[in-house]
Amino acid sequence: MLKTVTRRLGALFFALALSACAASSTTSTRTRETRPTGEAMAVAANPHAVEAALEILREGGSAVDAAIAAELVLGLVEPQSSGIGGGGFLLFYDGQSERLTGYDGREWAPAAASPTQFLDARGRPMPFLDAQASGRAVGVPLLIPMLKLAHEDHGRLPWARLFEPAIRLAENGFEVSPRLSRLIAAAGDRGRLRADFVTRAYFFDREGAPLPVGAVLRNAAYATTLRAIAAQGPSAMTQGPIADSIVAAARRNPRGGSLTLQDLQTAQPRRVEPVCGAYRVYRACTMPAPSSGNATLAILGLYERARPNPGGAQNADDWAAFLWASRLAYADRDHYMADDQFVPTPTQELIAPDYLTSRAALIDLSRAPTQVSAGQPAGPELYERWGRDAGDDNGTTHISIIDAWGNAVAMTATVESAFGAQRMASGFLLNNQLTDFAFDPMLNGRPVANALAPLKRPRSSMSPMIVLDRDDELELVIGSPGGSSIIGYVARTTIGILDWNLSPQDAINLANITARNSPANAEPARLPPGIGEELTRRGWEFRDTSAIEDSGIHAIRVTPNGFVGGADPRREGIVGRIAPAVEARVAR
Numbered sequence: 001m002l003k004t005v006t007r008r009l010g011a012l013f014f015a016l017a018l019s020a021c022a023a024s025s026t027t028s029t030r031t032r033e034t035r036p037t038g039e040a041m042a043v044a045a046n047p048h049a050v051e052a053a054l055e056i057l058r059e060g061g062s063a064v065d066a067a068i069a070a071e072l073v074l075g076l077v078e079p080q081s082s083g084i085g086g087g088g089f090l091l092f093y094d095g096q097s098e099r100l101t102g103y104d105g106r107e108w109a110p111a112a113a114s115p116t117q118f119l120d121a122r123g124r125p126m127p128f129l130d131a132q133a134s135g136r137a138v139g140v141p142l143l144i145p146m147l148k149l150a151h152e153d154h155g156r157l158p159w160a161r162l163f164e165p166a167i168r169l170a171e172n173g174f175e176v177s178p179r180l181s182r183l184i185a186a187a188g189d190r191g192r193l194r195a196d197f198v199t200r201a202y203f204f205d206r207e208g209a210p211l212p213v214g215a216v217l218r219n220a221a222y223a224t225t226l227r228a229i230a231a232q233g234p235s236a237m238t239q240g241p242i243a244d245s246i247v248a249a250a251r252r253n254p255r256g257g258s259l260t261l262q263d264l265q266t267a268q269p270r271r272v273e274p275v276c277g278a279y280r281v282y283r284a285c286t287m288p289a290p291s292s293g294n295a296t297l298a299i300l301g302l303y304e305r306a307r308p309n310p311g312g313a314q315n316a317d318d319w320a321a322f323l324w325a326s327r328l329a330y331a332d333r334d335h336y337m338a339d340d341q342f343v344p345t346p347t348q349e350l351i352a353p354d355y356l357t358s359r360a361a362l363i364d365l366s367r368a369p370t371q372v373s374a375g376q377p378a379g380p381e382l383y384e385r386w387g388r389d390a391g392d393d394n395g396t397t398h399i400s401i402i403d404a405w406g407n408a409v410a411m412t413a414t415v416e417s418a419f420g421a422q423r424m425a426s427g428f429l430l431n432n433q434l435t436d437f438a439f440d441p442m443l444n445g446r447p448v449a450n451a452l453a454p455l456k457r458p459r460s461s462m463s464p465m466i467v468l469d470r471d472d473e474l475e476l477v478i479g480s481p482g483g484s485s486i487i488g489y490v491a492r493t494t495i496g497i498l499d500w501n502l503s504p505q506d507a508i509n510l511a512n513i514t515a516r517n518s519p520a521n522a523e524p525a526r527l528p529p530g531i532g533e534e535l536t537r538r539g540w541e542f543r544d545t546s547a548i549e550d551s552g553i554h555a556i557r558v559t560p561n562g563f564v565g566g567a568d569p570r571r572e573g574i575v576g577r578i579a580p581a582v583e584a585r586v587a588r
């Protein structure tokens with residue numbers, strides 16, 4: 001579908017380019033260079049980040065360039081969610097070749113990390129808050145190396161240029177948003193963000209009160225760090241003063257970790273083949289292990305089998321099918337998925353058409369399941385369940401971008417929990433990604449697939465997704481934060497857009513309803529009338545999680561009339577659009 005749009009726009013550029021050239025001939029002291037550009041769109045969790053993306057797109061930057069600029073800003077204005085002290089996954093669609101590439105920037109465990117480091121002296125899992133706000137939870141941050149890799153492949157503007165919006169904002173200051181203020185207060189109340197002297201000085205005033213909405217926050221240390229990375233690239237984070245500060249912060253007591261400079265130099269991001277599944281006429285693609293994003297594809301595949309002719313958002317059978325599909329896919333995901341470099345992981349087997357058909361045979365729309373177990377895909381031996389309910393958290397963000405050439409980026413980035421490890425180094429927060437491992441490496445006498453091991457990557461739920469049409473042209477760019485609920489959020493919204501014909505915004509606004517276990521999490525007030533009652537009548541049990549639902553679903557659909565975006569009202573994101581036009585650039 002995109003090609004049609006691009007072709008149509010091509011004629012428009014030509015006409016506009018001619019008029020712009022004519023205008024330029026009157027300017028004698030400057031050389032005017034016109035560059036035709038098409039429509040572009042960026043959706044991210046904060047208006048400053050969207051502005052940065054648009055600034056870069058207007059200047060002729062690619063979707064990757066814009067994503068980098070936006071993410072560096074998010075690390076400043078939405079530090080609770082993501083940043084250069086964390087990791088992420090980036091999925092790139094090349095509008096020219098129609099090929100997808102995945103970039104894996106998931107954190108690695110340090111070489112001296114121990115499988116039992118989250119157990120107490122008596123061998124029991126330590127309290128989650130202790131593990132989270134600790135140096136032991138810090139994995140090697142790979143966001144910057146991942147972004148650099150993607151930039152080497154698909155960047156158009158110089159690397160250093162992409163740092164300018166964030167440096168500007170860090171030096172001039174930005175107003176603390178309502179969400180940031182609220183989360184600082186919450187993290188302060190739990191005692192951890194205030195416990196570390198650096199985070200206390202940054203996020204609280206002199207009296208120790210959390211920064212209020214509208215307080216102007218500057219971060220000179222972050223600006224200095226960004227200048228160094230802009231000039232030197234990722235090596236600025238693996239040797240020298242920034243690297244030293246990362247290691248020192250991670251090793252600091254209480255609960256210091258084992259991270260070393262050697263770890264920072266060993267861990268590397270990877271280019272990966274995305275995992276794709278058929279969904280009706282589409283091909284939906286996301287990240288492979290250590291992401292468990294294949295569960296998103298499993299939900300779509302199971303839902304399609306249960307609802308060959310979907311009835312829409314008002315139809316209780318459609319919701320029942322989605323809930324069943326979720327239960328079945330989550331059971332498999334919880335059981336099997338982990339770092340595929342360390343354990344056999346049936347990434348493709350779990351979405352194989354025959355396997356999905358056999359799983360879908362369990363679905364009975366007239367009733368809720370009593371118990372759902374993992375299935376038996378082809379392939380590796382069974383591993384024991386992961387065993388920890390990650391719940392939902394605030395420490396992740398999602399960016400969706402399409403550039404003027406029809407390239408797209410779906411990137412989900414994270415520091416894991418809100419404010420990550422709640423320790424700062426050189427102006428940014430360190431991640432607590434290692435708490436995404438199982439705390440106990442054994443369960444019922446059997447090894448746990450997602451147990452911690454040196455150099456291993458913790459399982460993730462992040463599922464940046466790109467959906468292509470039958471001609472491999474771009475249809476949908478989507479993703480969300482939300483811990484393990486990401487899988488349900490992305491699947492439900494995709495169904496809403498592609499099957500229920502909702503606009504991205506309407507689909508995002510619709511109820512989150514995540515059936516990982518029973519009772520399912522739900523936002524009853526956002527459900528169409530009568531649906532909740534009917535599902536309850538069929539035996540589904542719900543927990544009203546409206547007050548804590550924390551999705552940040554950001555989507556762009558390609559339509560014959562242009563790009564249509566949606567930003568999640570549960571967070572602070574917006575949709576930014578550049579209309580098809582010619583921009584005259586002045587070269588001196």
Ligand code: GLU
Pocket residue numbers: 392393394395396414415416417433436459460461462480481482483484486
């Ligand atoms: N660390 C989680 C993951 O990678 C994401 C946490 C969140 O979304 O808040 O799956």
